[in-house]
Amino acid sequence: MRTRVPKSLSLRLRATAQGLAGAASALLLAGAVCAAPPPAPKPPVIKDPHYGDSLFHFYDEQYFTSLTSLMVSQHFGRVSQHADEAEILRGGLLLSYGLHREAGEIFAQLIERGAPPPVRDRAWFYLAKIRYQRDLPAEAEDALNRIGTQLPPALEEDRVLLKANLLMARADYAGAAETLRGLAGNTDAGWYARYNLGVALIKDGDAKGGTDLLDELGLAPAANEERRGLRDKANLALGFAALQDNRPEGAQIYLERVRLTGLQANKALLGFGWAATVLKNPKQALAPWTELAHRDPGDAAVLEARIALPYALAELGAYGQSLAQYNEAIALFERESAGLDESITAIRAGRLVQGLMDLNPGEQMGWFWNISQLPDMPNTSYLTQLLAQHEFQEAFKNFRDLQFVEKNLTQWVEQLAIYGDMLDNRRQAYAQRLPDISAKARNSGLAELQQRHEALTQELAQAVADADGVAFADTAQQDLLARLESVRIILEKVLSDPALAAARDQFRFPDGPITWQQAARAMLERGGTDPEFAAAYNKYRLASGALAWQLAEQYPPRAWDAQKDLKAVDAELALARRRDAALAQAQRDEPVRFERFAARIATLGQRLQTLLPQVTALQREQQQVVQELAVAQLVRQKERLAEYTTQARFAVAQLYDRAHLSRSEDHAKP
Numbered sequence: 001m002r003t004r005v006p007k008s009l010s011l012r013l014r015a016t017a018q019g020l021a022g023a024a025s026a027l028l029l030a031g032a033v034c035a036a037p038p039p040a041p042k043p044p045v046i047k048d049p050h051y052g053d054s055l056f057h058f059y060d061e062q063y064f065t066s067l068t069s070l071m072v073s074q075h076f077g078r079v080s081q082h083a084d085e086a087e088i089l090r091g092g093l094l095l096s097y098g099l100h101r102e103a104g105e106i107f108a109q110l111i112e113r114g115a116p117p118p119v120r121d122r123a124w125f126y127l128a129k130i131r132y133q134r135d136l137p138a139e140a141e142d143a144l145n146r147i148g149t150q151l152p153p154a155l156e157e158d159r160v161l162l163k164a165n166l167l168m169a170r171a172d173y174a175g176a177a178e179t180l181r182g183l184a185g186n187t188d189a190g191w192y193a194r195y196n197l198g199v200a201l202i203k204d205g206d207a208k209g210g211t212d213l214l215d216e217l218g219l220a221p222a223a224n225e226e227r228r229g230l231r232d233k234a235n236l237a238l239g240f241a242a243l244q245d246n247r248p249e250g251a252q253i254y255l256e257r258v259r260l261t262g263l264q265a266n267k268a269l270l271g272f273g274w275a276a277t278v279l280k281n282p283k284q285a286l287a288p289w290t291e292l293a294h295r296d297p298g299d300a301a302v303l304e305a306r307i308a309l310p311y312a313l314a315e316l317g318a319y320g321q322s323l324a325q326y327n328e329a330i331a332l333f334e335r336e337s338a339g340l341d342e343s344i345t346a347i348r349a350g351r352l353v354q355g356l357m358d359l360n361p362g363e364q365m366g367w368f369w370n371i372s373q374l375p376d377m378p379n380t381s382y383l384t385q386l387l388a389q390h391e392f393q394e395a396f397k398n399f400r401d402l403q404f405v406e407k408n409l410t411q412w413v414e415q416l417a418i419y420g421d422m423l424d425n426r427r428q429a430y431a432q433r434l435p436d437i438s439a440k441a442r443n444s445g446l447a448e449l450q451q452r453h454e455a456l457t458q459e460l461a462q463a464v465a466d467a468d469g470v471a472f473a474d475t476a477q478q479d480l481l482a483r484l485e486s487v488r489i490i491l492e493k494v495l496s497d498p499a500l501a502a503a504r505d506q507f508r509f510p511d512g513p514i515t516w517q518q519a520a521r522a523m524l525e526r527g528g529t530d531p532e533f534a535a536a537y538n539k540y541r542l543a544s545g546a547l548a549w550q551l552a553e554q555y556p557p558r559a560w561d562a563q564k565d566l567k568a569v570d571a572e573l574a575l576a577r578r579r580d581a582a583l584a585q586a587q588r589d590e591p592v593r594f595e596r597f598a599a600r601i602a603t604l605g606q607r608l609q610t611l612l613p614q615v616t617a618l619q620r621e622q623q624q625v626v627q628e629l630a631v632a633q634l635v636r637q638k639e640r641l642a643e644y645t646t647q648a649r650f651a652v653a654q655l656y657d658r659a660h661l662s663r664s665e666d667h668a669k670p
Contacts, residue, residue, distance in 0.1 A: 006371055049623065050078040051086055064404070067093040086111060088119065091417055095130045097401065098394070099255040100139070103127055117150035125155055132162060133390055141166050157193075164196050173204035191217065191230050198234070202241065214238050216256055231257075232264040266292060268299035273308060282315035297336055298381030300640060305331060307648050319655055326652045333645040340382070340634045340641070347630050351375065352383075353623050356396065357403070374591050386633040392451050395626045402619040409612045415606050441583055453573055462567060464559055469551030472558035480547055487540050 046052040050073040057066035070090055073079045079086045091106035107123035115123075128143035144163055151159060160179060169175035180197035194217050201210030218235040223229040235257040252275045258268035269292040273285035289312060292305035310325035346352065355375020386392050463471035473481060593664035 031495055047081040050080045051082040054079075054086070054089065058093070063093055063096060064408075073133055073362050084113070084115060085117070088123065091123065092126065095126060098130065098398075099135070100127055100130050100134065103130075104143070112394060116546050121147045121150045122155070125151060125159055128162060130160075131354055132166065134394065135390070137166050137169050146552075161192055161196065164193075164200070167198070168200055169202075169328075173200045176200040177204055177206075184312070191227055199237065211238060211241070215254075218254065228259065229263055232259055232262045232268070236264045236268055236271070239275075243271060243278070246278075247527055247551060248278040251275040260291075266295060266299045270301040270305055270308070273305070273312070277312065277315070282312040285312045286316075290542055295380050297332065298384065300637075301642065303333070303336075303644050307651065310648075311651065314651070314655065319659065323655050326648045328643055328656070330648045330652070333641045335643045337638055337645075340638050342629050343382075344634050347627050347634070350623065350627070351397065352630055353396075357400070367539065381628055382634055383638050385611070386630060392626070392629050395622065395629055399619065399622040402615055402622055406615045406619055407477055407614065409608055409615060413608050413612070416601055416608065420598075420601055423594065423601065427594055430594075434587070438587070441580060446580060449576075450573065453569060456569075457566060460562055464563075467555060469548075469555035469558075472555060472562060473551055477547065477551065484540065484547065487536075491537055491540060491662075517546075532606065576586075 017066060046055065048070070054073065057063075067090065070079070070086060070093075074086060074090070087106055087110055091103040094100075094103040094106070094241035104127055107120070107127060110123065111120050114229075124143045124146045128140045128147070131137075131140035131143060140162070144166070147159060164176040165177045167173075177197055177200040180193045181198065193521070194213055198210040198213035199215065201207075201213065203210075212529045214234045214237060218231055218238060220227075220231060222231050237255045239251045239254035239258075242254060248411075252272055254274040255268045256273065258264050261267075269288040271291045273292075276284035276288075278281065286309070289309040292302055293309050295302045297303055297306075306329040307326070310329065313319075313322035313325060336535065359373040359375055399531060403646050417555060457470070470481065504512040
């Protein structure tokens with residue numbers, strides 16, 4: 001059966017992971033954080049669609065996709081209106097992959113550009129937290145020291161706890177105690193602060209102060225499982241501290257407070273029994289040790305109880321029961337040791353890693369993924385404690401990230417082959433379409449159109465300069481002009497008839513020759529021609545004048561429309577010239593672009609072929625690291641079992657010796 005990892009074993013780890021899961025999103029909105037936020041903050045406005053696309057993938061828990069799309073958008077300058085927010089999001093995502101150095105460089109650059117203090121302090125806080133989880137205490141302290149005074153209250157409390165942990169890690173218990181004093185009075189966040197402060201005071205030499213603080217915490221009412229677990233831990237620490245100080249009565253008082261169903265129950269039951277034996281009351285130790293002996297043997301306290309219980313029975317004189325319990329313990333230890341051998345063989349064969357991958361799926365890599373189930377293997381209960389440790393979690397995440405990278409690179413190898421096929425298709429299509437397009441371009445008559453355009457431009461300029469309405473006459477008016485011209489020709493012929501020559505000459509102006517219209521008007525005015533000619537001429541004159549007036553009236557809008565149409569023709573010709581130039585340029589550039597694409601595909605293919613074996617090798621190495629961590633845990637358990645087995649066998653030998661001496665004394669008495 002699969003084993004589910006108890007939540008209580010990784011309570012703090014989950015709390016940390018949840019905090020980090022909100023790191024990038026919290027950093028994203030950090031610019032809006034202040035000491036007293038408004039009651040109804042407005043949601044951020046996304047101005048760049050590509051930034052919104054990255055945020056969509058981020059909130060959809062597609063962190064790798066979010067990061068890669070964001071970096072591509074930044075490369076092409078598509079998120080200029082969210083430059084700082086995009087950098088913060090990128091830094092947070094890089095932190096989730098453990099790239100704290102790269103994230104630190106991003107945050108440092110933001111600070112140099114004058115990032116707001118809330119953004120700066122949040123950035124350094126999460127950077128310090130990641131470095132602490134990665135077991136980099138010096139780098140974590142450096143990041144903590146860069147934090148100012150603009151952290152929100154909740155993060156400020158976490159900062160104090162983190163600083164105290166770092167100080168205690170380098171044995172500066174006095175400094176840790178001084179750091180925690182201000183936070184210990186806070187009833188909300190003071191639980192962890194008071195616990196750490198109590199431990200720091202005890203290790204710093206103030207046993208009474210530390211004990212009083214832990215005792216207060218051990219008696220405090222707890223409203224949730226997290227606080228109840230911390231209360232049990234405080235009571236357990238007090239109990240074992242009292243045992244070390246040879247105060248068994250006090251130890252029993254503290255250990256009785258620990259819940260029987262809590263995470264610390266096994267250690268408390270074991271310690272209570274030992275306190276009873278110190279008080280020379282082995283009978284009192286039977287109850288806790290009997291309860292403990294029937295629990296899961298994956299806990300070291302349970303294994304110790306299996307040999308502590310027969311020890312108490314022997315102290316009470318129940319040698320037969322003690323011998324039976326020792327023999328049962330020896331048999332159990334041997335079975336467990338054999339099961340551990342099977343587990344070690346299965347782990348080294350890859351069953352653990354593959355089972356963890358199968359039972360804890362996840363499409364994306366990064367910090368926010370964790371282990372929730374164990375595969376079906378012998379003695380997997382021994383691994384629950386290991387899985388709650390940062391070392392194993394980080395090692396397995398690194399393995400999983402490498403597997404994701406290998407899969408991603410393999411997909412890119414396949415995609416590059418597709419891109420190669422696409423490039424070949426484009427080359428073929430280019431070669432097939434180029435002759436037809438080139439022929440159409442040569443036969444487009446662009447030069448002739450350009451000449452016609454120049455002629456029309458000159459004609460329009462001349463018509464506008466002369467205010468010539470006839471140049472803008474429409475079809476009907478041009479037809480009417482043609483008819484009037486034919487009438488004019490007829491009238492002129494009539495007027496040039498020899499029969500009218502004398503009359504025409506009679507009205508010749510002294511200034512010289514006149515036009516036929518002038519002669520006709522003069523003749524009409526003086527009654528020197530026939531009525532039929534006069535009527536025809538008057539009709540012609542009226543029609544010609546009306547048409548001239550109409551053309552003059554319609555000249556301005558028609559001239560404006562013609563100029564506008566000419567501008568449109570200019571634009572179309574310019575577009576045609578640009579397209580013709582682009583076509584000519586494309587004929588020169590496209591083969592070069594094809595070659596560049598082909599070279600880039602080849603370069604990327606070689607790079608992938610180089611990276612893929614490296615990632616595969618690193619993945620195998622990391623799998624070995626993960627497996628050896630698990631094997632080391634089981635080997636330690638085997639060593640513990642061997643030690644307990646030796647103790648049990650030695651105790652059995654003592655019982656046999658005691659029984660032999662007892663029989664010898666009985667024989668000697670008669």
